[in-house]
Amino acid sequence: xxxxxxxxxxxxxxxxxxxxxxxxxxxxxxxxxxxxxxxxxxxxxxxxxxxxxxxxxxxxxxxxxxxxxxxxxxxxxxxxxxxxxxxxxxxxxxxxxxxxxxxxxxxxxxxxxx
Numbered sequence: 001x002x003x004x005x006x007x008x009x010x011x012x013x014x015x016x017x018x019x020x021x022x023x024x025x026x027x028x029x030x031x032x033x034x035x036x037x038x039x040x041x042x043x044x045x046x047x048x049x050x051x052x053x054x055x056x057x058x059x060x061x062x063x064x065x066x067x068x069x070x071x072x073x074x075x076x077x078x079x080x081x082x083x084x085x086x087x088x089x090x091x092x093x094x095x096x097x098x099x100x101x102x103x104x105x106x107x108x109x110x111x112x113x114x
Contacts, residue, residue, distance in 0.1 A: 038111035068105025
């Protein structure tokens, strides 16, 4: 088996969440043989924007905060975030992420199908 190297210079940003933010897809199903892996992305959330309410059907999501301070919401409440925080969203959990600052925030997302 041969490893795959992807250069960050060659991975382009694309629109995410209807244009409220953007992302770079580091790895998708075409890169791994696992039938459970959906994708790993680097998300960018501009100042004052949000990844509005959404859920991932039959998919768990791990979010690692890389840059910024803001708020994560689910149906049970709201949670502040800062760099280094990790959120684990069970499949089918409605949530949103809000950037309440004046700088772009960055997050790593890993999605795994259940």
